[in-house]
Amino acid sequence: MLVLTRKPNESIVIGNDIEITVLEIEGEQIKLGINAPKNVDIHRKEVYxxxxxxxxxxxxxxTNIMEKINEYFKEKT
Structure with missing residues (x-):
């Protein structure tokens, strides 16, 4: 795991087209802005x-449906 220190309004870049910017730090919360192409899915980990x-x-x-279909046709023959 790479660990970086960033301040508000500082960014990191992933690959050529993903930029993550620290927008705000408030107590134990950090607000991040993520700029990425529309074809890149971005989810919170729990949602992912x-x-x-x-x-x-x-x-x-x-898989269960396919197994049942196979069994059905085996019984027919």
Whole structure:
């Protein structure tokens, strides 16, 4: 993990097209501004993990459906 120290209005750049700027520091909260291309998804970590969990559950459901379809056709033959 890279650890950087930044002050308000200072930025870091990721790759060629993502810039993260410290907008404000207030107590234990830091406000960040993120400038990135529209095709880059940006989520808070807890939201990202929730999306990943839902995607994994959806994949498992599809697998079960495919297994049932395979069983159905095996019984028919």
């Amino acid at each position: 993990l929730s999306i990943q969990q839902e995607n994994n559950e959806a994949t498992k459901t599809e």
